[in-house]
Amino acid sequence: MREEAVDVDALSVVYRNSVRAVDDVSLVIKRGELFALVGPNGAGKTTLMKVLTTLLKPTSGRAYVCGLDVVREAGQVRRRIGYVPQNLSADDELTGMENMLLQCRLYGVSGREAVKRSRQLLEVVGLLDAANRVVASYSGGMRRRLEIAMGLVNTPEVLFMDEPTLGLDVQSRLVIWDYIKTLRKQEDITIIFTTHYMEEADKLSQRLGIIDRGRIVALGSPEELKRRIGGDIIALEAEGDVEGLLRRLSFVDSVSLVNGGYRVKVVDGEENLPKILNTLNENGVKVRKVTLIKPSLDQVFVEFTGREYKEEEPPDYLMQTFIRSSRRR
Structure with a gap:
């Protein structure tokens, strides 16, 4: 067979x-x-x-x-x-x-x-x-x-x-x-x-x-x-030389710019997040927002496409739903 x-x-x-x-x-x-x-x-x-x-x-x-x-x-x-x-x-x-x-x-x-x-x-x-x-x-x-x-x-x-x-x-x-x-x-x-x-x-x-x-x-x-991504992601919104500063840190695997924010791939995000914030603060970088993200399929999508993943209902389905609900009134 x-x-x-x-x-x-x-x-x-x-x-x-x-x-x-x-x-x-x-x-x-x-x-x-x-x-x-x-x-x-x-x-x-x-x-x-x-x-x-x-x-x-x-x-x-x-x-x-x-x-x-x-x-x-x-x-x-x-x-x-x-x-x-x-x-x-x-x-x-x-x-x-x-x-x-x-x-x-x-x-x-x-x-x-x-x-x-x-x-x-x-x-x-x-x-x-x-x-x-x-x-x-x-x-x-x-x-x-x-x-x-x-x-x-x-x-x-x-x-x-x-x-x-x-x-x-x-x-x-x-x-x-x-x-x-x-x-x-x-x-x-x-x-x-x-x-x-x-x-x-x-x-x-x-x-x-x-x-x-x-x-x-x-x-x-x-x-x-998810294993293929490796490590955790720290998402940052900040002003200053974020990429230049963080690339020098030994535990940082990569720094990329996605949708106007920085995505920092690190080993053990929970342990190293404070170190990243200290480094940025000591060099005068103002951090507006920071999020620790564990590996997920959403992150796999970002890794392979360079874009954030957004879940939206297909427009044709929404129209069909509206039509059916209208008929039942």
Whole structure:
């Protein structure tokens, strides 16, 4: 049995306005992995997922899912994967069970087998008690869990999820995380999800790729990537020759300018922060603000891109949320 669930080679997607949404991406995801594609809005996460789920043809390069070419063997790929889209697809006027049975029918599962599979999956995502309620009465977290169940009706080898916790509060996100972990164990599948929440990628994935401006800029397990940074970061806002003074200190690894402030990489930040402040103070440098930052995926992003990471809800999702809420008034 092959080890790779996904194999991407030099893949690019270029739109008519010459924007390179995906730029020469090569990536291998192993069978059974829980893998995250993480990055800011517009980074190329959803575009790459659309290619892997056969919804969009690449401009160049190749991509294989379950050993099948996503362009030449798209039909076979679709039969072997599940897909949970970013925008909710369930029919508000149908019950949870009716949505599940409809999804089963689309994949050629019918009769008793469809009912059995639907009940099984609704139980897995904690919605069996709400199976006969219309989806319009579901909370945001329940809707997301229903979408995940719908993506599993064809018993896929690979489940793709585009921003599975988008728009949910922290508690609902934690619930979804637990269900995703349970699904991977019970269904024995590869799970690939996109997210713009660094914490989500850190806590949930076994391995992740940080994507920015269409390129994979970092790849590895969360712990590997954080170790790659090395040391702690001291963020400073100050006036004066900060860089020149701090580079002379033996425990300072590097000093860089990011968004108008200084980022100082040091060994043991808690011990050496007072020494840094003393050095600056003795040389007449006025420090306006100082923060000690422990290694995180946010810091990995800064390290590889030179920019601060900002979490924002995608504009198209916010508009969809507004439209749905307006219809229910």
